[in-house]
Amino acid sequence: xxxxxxxxxxxxxxxxxxxxxxxxxxxxxxxxxxxxxxxxxxxxxxxxxxxxxxxxxxxxxxxxxxxxxxxxxxxxxxxxxxxxxxxxxxxxxxxxxxxxxxxxxxxxxxxxxxxxxxxxxxxxxxxxxxxxxxxxxxxxxxxxxxxxxxxxxxxxxxxxxxxxxxxxxxxxxxxxxxxxxxxxxxxxxxxxxxxxxxxxxxxxxxxxxxxxxxxxxxxxxxxxxxxxxxxxxxxxxxxxxxxxxxxxxxxxxxxxxxxxxxxxxxxxxxxxxxxxxxxxxxxxxxxxxxxxxxxxx
Amino acid sequence: xxxxxxxxxxxxxxxxxxxxxxxxxxxxxxxxxxxxxxxxxxxxxxxxxxxxxxxxxxxxxxxxxxxxxxxxxxxxxxxxxxxxxxxxxxxxxxxxxxxxxxxxxxxxxxxxxxxxxxxxxxxxxxxxxxxxxxxxxxxxxxxxxxxxxxxxxxxxxxxxxxxxxxxxxxxxxxxxxxxxxxxxxxxxxxxxxxxxxxxxxxxxxxxxxxxxxxxxxxxxxxxxxxxxxxxxxxxxxxxxxxxxxxxxxxxxxxxxxxxxxxxxxxxxxxxxxxxxxxxxxxxxxxxxxxxxxxxxxxxxxxxxxxxxxxxxxxxxxxxxxxxxxxxxxxxxxxxxxxxxxxxxxxxxxxxxxxxxxxxxxxxxxxxxxxxxxxxxxxxxxxxxxxxxxxxxxxxxxxxxxxxxxxxxxxxxxxxxxxxxxxxxxxxxxxxxx
Numbered sequence: 001x002x003x004x005x006x007x008x009x010x011x012x013x014x015x016x017x018x019x020x021x022x023x024x025x026x027x028x029x030x031x032x033x034x035x036x037x038x039x040x041x042x043x044x045x046x047x048x049x050x051x052x053x054x055x056x057x058x059x060x061x062x063x064x065x066x067x068x069x070x071x072x073x074x075x076x077x078x079x080x081x082x083x084x085x086x087x088x089x090x091x092x093x094x095x096x097x098x099x100x101x102x103x104x105x106x107x108x109x110x111x112x113x114x115x116x117x118x119x120x121x122x123x124x125x126x127x128x129x130x131x132x133x134x135x136x137x138x139x140x141x142x143x144x145x146x147x148x149x150x151x152x153x154x155x156x157x158x159x160x161x162x163x164x165x166x167x168x169x170x171x172x173x174x175x176x177x178x179x180x181x182x183x184x185x186x187x188x189x190x191x192x193x194x195x196x197x198x199x200x201x202x203x204x205x206x207x208x209x210x211x212x213x214x215x216x217x218x219x220x221x222x223x224x225x226x227x228x229x230x231x232x233x234x235x236x237x238x239x240x241x242x243x244x245x246x247x248x249x250x251x252x253x254x255x256x257x258x259x260x261x262x263x264x265x266x267x268x269x270x271x272x273x274x275x276x277x278x279x280x281x282x283x284x285x286x287x288x289x290x291x292x293x294x295x296x297x
Numbered sequence: 298x299x300x301x302x303x304x305x306x307x308x309x310x311x312x313x314x315x316x317x318x319x320x321x322x323x324x325x326x327x328x329x330x331x332x333x334x335x336x337x338x339x340x341x342x343x344x345x346x347x348x349x350x351x352x353x354x355x356x357x358x359x360x361x362x363x364x365x366x367x368x369x370x371x372x373x374x375x376x377x378x379x380x381x382x383x384x385x386x387x388x389x390x391x392x393x394x395x396x397x398x399x400x401x402x403x404x405x406x407x408x409x410x411x412x413x414x415x416x417x418x419x420x421x422x423x424x425x426x427x428x429x430x431x432x433x434x435x436x437x438x439x440x441x442x443x444x445x446x447x448x449x450x451x452x453x454x455x456x457x458x459x460x461x462x463x464x465x466x467x468x469x470x471x472x473x474x475x476x477x478x479x480x481x482x483x484x485x486x487x488x489x490x491x492x493x494x495x496x497x498x499x500x501x502x503x504x505x506x507x508x509x510x511x512x513x514x515x516x517x518x519x520x521x522x523x524x525x526x527x528x529x530x531x532x533x534x535x536x537x538x539x540x541x542x543x544x545x546x547x548x549x550x551x552x553x554x555x556x557x558x559x560x561x562x563x564x565x566x567x568x569x570x571x572x573x574x575x576x577x578x579x580x581x582x583x584x585x586x587x588x589x590x591x592x593x594x595x596x597x598x599x600x601x602x603x604x605x606x607x608x609x610x611x612x613x614x615x616x617x618x619x620x621x622x623x624x625x626x627x628x629x630x631x632x633x634x635x636x637x638x639x640x641x642x643x644x645x646x647x648x649x650x651x652x653x654x655x656x657x658x659x660x661x662x663x664x665x666x667x668x669x670x671x672x673x674x675x676x677x678x679x680x681x682x683x684x685x686x687x688x689x690x691x692x693x694x695x696x697x698x699x700x701x702x703x704x705x706x707x708x709x710x711x712x713x714x715x716x717x718x719x720x721x722x723x724x725x726x727x728x729x730x
Binding site for chain 2 (some may be wrong): 014016017018019021022023024026027028029031032035044045046047051052053075076077078108109111112113144145160180198199200202221226227228229230231232233234235236237239242248250251252253294
């Protein structure tokens with residue numbers, strides 16, 4: 001454990017971004033306590049000790065680099081290209097955090113300029129980003145935006161000097177070993193293959209017809225809720241798979257099916273076995289799951 | 298001689314280029330250097346994909362983009378001969394979450410931007426506390442997330458309604474959280490209870506307030522901001538909601554507003570490539586945002602300030618902070634009257650049947666946000682976004698300055714000019730998208 005007196009220096013840089021990760025971070029309930037553990041040299045919104053122009057001169061380094069947004073080598077911040085900025089600070093930093101899917105894999109802004117933009121270490125699922133070869137040093141916190149608690153976990157681990165284990169895509173296993181499906185309140189409907197009849201209902205599963213990628217997406221959105229209270233599926237919105245390297249996919253509100261069975265089956269499940277199980281599950285007629293849960297509103 | 302200033306902490310950056318005589322600002326041009334190509338990436342996608350992509354235009358007002366998209370798709374449905382029916386429940390849920398996003402925006406702007414920046418001008422006694430803004434904003438978005446699943450980047454509005462199906466459990470949770478947020482606002486921000494603040498009709502009533510809002514009011518006067526930063530004293534409000542009045546105003550005189558008169562042109566900046574566009578109504582520039590909304594709605598306090606200090610920085614800033622109070626009250630009313638027995642969603646006909654154009658207009662935190670789309674069999678052929686900051690922060694020629702340019706001319710120095718610039722609540726990512 002590092003002494004509490006030691007404060008790692010932190011710089012938060014932005015590539016091609018919507019600032020969604022910055023704003024998501026501000027929702028962290030223990031933000032003031034977390035900020036106490038770092039010396040924030042630069043952040044695009046929070047109080048910090050240096051200006052962007054000073055940071056862009058690349059004179060000093062930092063212990064922790066947080067990068068938000070897709071990497072476009074030619075893009076400039078205060079007259080310095082991202083290539084120079086990332087090259088300098090990533091070289092100096094002991095820890096690099098790619099905050100959000102754009103910084104992790106390219107995300108939305110790789111989709112807008114695929115030939116130019118990428119993530120830091122990855123481009124899509126391939127380790128082809130400018131920081132390739134530093135997989136492990138670069139912690140990918142994918143998600144569009146990053147969940148504040150995931151960022152809190154990674155930064156607090158760094159502040160405490162605790163190593164963060166990551167998966168093949170550089171994502172902390174503690175956060176991404178689960179599927180977004182885990183903890184979903186619609187799991188009983190998923191089990192018995194009862195689809196939501198239509199949007200706007202709390203009853204039914206969104207996986208079969210309505211585009212939900214929960215069983216195909218590594219994320220803990222339903223274990224650690226968004227804004228402390230909810231998640232997409234809890235409000236009837238399908239999971240769009242925003243933590244995966246192929247986000248944003250197309251036709252996001254519908255499930256591609258084959259003979260009314262989803263073409264992609266849950267991660268790790270054999271397709272043949274899944275088809276058999278689906279047939280059996282569907283043969284049950286469970287009255288409780290076919291009724292409205294609450295009709296006395 | 299042009300002097301460049303890099304403006305940051307504005308959801309990205311902007312460059313201001315100043316002509317000065319001595320220190321005094323005689324001319325200013327604005328460049329927004331970053332461009333992301335949001336509109337082009339939507340082409341060829343199914344219209345409903347835009348409900349996921351457009352919130353990602355902006356991390357601070359993505360919900361407004363979501364609502365503009367859903368309204369544009371619904372307008373295309375109507376244009377194609379399949380009007381979309383919305384229940385009162387769906388409408389009030391949409392309005393509630395939009396209002397909550399505006400509240401978080403205004404809290405952040407007050408605490409993270411305006412108070413610290415005003416202190417930098419040498420104003421004492423403001424006691425800026427940026428993290429208060431993060432706390433209050435997080436509280437507002439927590440309420441929003443009870444219905445929309447998450448913030449930022451929810452996609453819970455869909456053509457025909459909303460995806461959520463709340464019960465009184467969520468409504469009561471939301472009301473409790475909102476009461477807490479209002480209590481924070483009353484104690485820390487206002488220094489007076491919400492209902493009393495909403496009866497204020499003169500700026501004199503701020504005199505006894507020992508609160509952030511009170512200190513801000515005195516600080517703005519101390520900085521001379523009641524005499525600075527006037528733009529055209531012309532305003533536009535276009536979004537239609539329970540809390541707005543659509544109007545175009547010359548001074549305080551209302552006229553009809555017709556969105557078909559809104560057009561854009563490339564911004565002018567001689568020293569740097571800018572990706573921004575200017576927006577005009579007819580031939581003229583107009584100011585948009587909370588000040589415009591307050592005057593259109595005939596708000597007694599803001600009209601009193603406007604009568605004394607015109608469309609100065611003082612009036613513009615006070616209108617935005619005061620709007621927080623109006624929106625908190627609006628959120629409370631919406632929750633109290635939430636009708637939960639109706640369906641959340643009425644399915645429209647298949648999107649593939651829609652070949653038509655649609656326009657969606659929303660009042661975002663900074664003013665009217667317009668999304669225009671053309672669909673061919675439900676697929677996006679063209680997409681256009683006009684953001685509120687493009688209205689206020691255009692950059693044009695000396696004979697015809699955009700509102701922020703006009704407001705900055707005459708400032709005593711660059712520090713003051715940049716504060717005036719920030720009084721419009723700058724959002725770089727929206728300006729260029």
